[in-house]
Amino acid sequence: MVAWLSSARHPRLALVALAFIAFVGLGMPDGLLGVGWPSLRADFALPLDALGGLLAAGVAGYTTSSFFTGTLLARFGVGRMLALSCLLTGVALLGYTLVPLWWMVVALGVVAGLGAGAIDAGLNTYVAAHFGARLMQWLHASWGVGITSGPLLMTAGLALWQSWRVGYWTVGVFQLVLAVGFFLTLSLWEQPAPVPGGKKRLTDYQTPLGLALRQPAVWVSVALFVLYVGAETALGVWAYTLLTEARGVEPALAGVVTGSYWLMFTIGRVAAGVVAVRTGPDRLVRGGLIGALGGSALLLWNLAPIVNVLAIGLIGLAIAPIFPALMSGTAARVGDQFAAHTIGMQMAATGVGMALIPAGIGVLADRLSLELIPLGLLVVYAVLFGCYLLAMRLAASDQ
Template sequence: MVGIMLGIIYLAFVSMGLPDGLLGAGWPTMYQALEVPVSYAGIITVLICSSTVASGFFSDLLIRRFGTGRVVAFCTLLTAVALLGFAHATAFWQLCVLAVPYGLGGGSIDAALNNYVATKFKSRHMNFIHFFWGLGAAIGPYVMSGLLTGGQTWQGGYRLVGLVQTGMTIAFFATLPWWKKNPLPRQEKDKEKTQSRVTKKQALGLPGVKAVLIAFICYCAVENTAGLWAASYMTLQKGVTAEAAAQWTSYFYIGITAGRFVCAFVSDRLGDRHMVRIGQGLLLSGGVLMLLPGSGLMCFLGLMLIGLGCAPIFPALLHETPENFGVENSQTIMGLQMAVAYTGASLMPPLFGVIAERVSIAWYPVYMLLFMALMVIMSERMNRQVKRGR
């Protein structure tokens, strides 16, 4: 039964990743069909991200009230309905309305499943679920591209992914009784611990929580800024052709996804804290390489190191949440972590866009290095504060 549950969770993360690349891949066709400016993609993105942040922030209240299984099943249904709504949309305002339930569903699913895996399974499974998310995110654009090439409309991509999400909804509702029958949390093999109703204010007062939240913002700032602006930096600053820059940027995402697959086989042996430090070392090395003057090849190697460095950090920081702050507090803190992670991912890449426009895109590696350094400082501060608090 446990193996089947893990398989369903793995598939759930694939289905969560699938829609993430659809908007970007389909927008060149979508904005023309909808007769709106190309910049309107940002409006949909902001609506999705803000809804996701709000959902993640309040997810602990829902999960305590209804349980992980019910929240995951209902929120998966919510995202499926939203995606199928996208498939039938004929006006831009309809996409804006549907973006809200899509974001609300996604935020709670993310917080619920990450905490479920963190409290009940070993570190390798946290790496695997994020590997499968990356797999879904990589497949999504190919799905949209293949359907458009085959003469389908952009709605076909959302229809197909919506049907996949509907299948996951059925699977989650069918397995609702299993959620309570799984093994006890990994820290509580000898006695069961009841979830307390810790408030967000109380959670923020726990040693190390504020530091780890800043670390999450910094990590997401690095990952999303790296992916969004790498091609522009290599083209404008290093003289790389647009085609080569786009291809090299894809290796950044391949580095994250493949890195998480590899990390799954070593994370239990090395431990979450060491995995975070290894990732941070790779990030800093990659940032320095991108800063050095020279050819685009050096920049490419730096970008690859940043991708590999990103691989272990996010899953490891999530997985050590129950161990650092207690199983009874982990769901509240997990919701806060997901909320600030989406905030960092939403705000920091556009902020660099302003810097690139008004100052110079040459500051790209410096911008990332600043966030990398702050992340190291905050994660180490969290480690010290957690140790002193025990």
């Protein structure tokens, strides 16, 4: 198998396949936490908002490795960086199940974040530089496959073995297997895909980082990722708690519903990949945000249990193409010369959004009411839509 992947006949196919597998592995840990959190916090005797500590630890590692992706790629190359990142993530996830104290879990969260940030930013930069919008959508659909399986694995572990640890054991071992796979295929990542027409890749520009940091369009583009990833993660993390503790849904059904959020999310990204070239990133983003606002309003309405299920599925389907479309449209928003730096900053920003927005919503829900969760989503998506319109106006003014 390794010999086939390394052969000259299939270099592009092999690179795409390995990137997709890596994103499946990247998504799996993210899907575990929402379903596992009530059991995990019961084991460690934690308050509801203690989740913020683990999310903050993860974002510290994630943001650090994402921001220095360029340096890591130059030193290790893509293949080694992927292998080392999977190794770090696998060790951290297995460590969650072995340590006796909560502060140790939080410390391991930094390690998991370091691994996840490097693989996420590295592959996004690589795909943006070497492949098109369609493969970017399908790459992130692979992440959707991983994060869809996470709630189902955790639900199965809780139902069959009454333990949240089973889900983390399974995903930790998968990450270690991925690390071995990438170590065995290092040579593939030294064979870059050709660029049609001899155009520069985004990674070919030598624009100083300081110059990129002085561009308003760059910072607005970064803000888009803080808001989007924060909203996406918030529903994934808090849907199970909202359904079970505020709306009386049975735990097993709530786990399936949480999984359906990520399932619809994955289906949406596969479908978006089919139409991405014809539709274009801008229409995908605008349509997705309109759907997200409608789904959040429906979830806030809380008309009936089946409506809640439909609302969560609708949000997952609507937001599916937004992240990869925003990533593919980076150069159009900020210019080719600033795109590589902006992509790294955007990936670092996702870690900030992933920690701050779900944690902030959790604090408000703990202090006031769990019903603030859908209201918080509605507000964040509305602000995101406004920022996106501003980003496009800045892009138009620079042309």
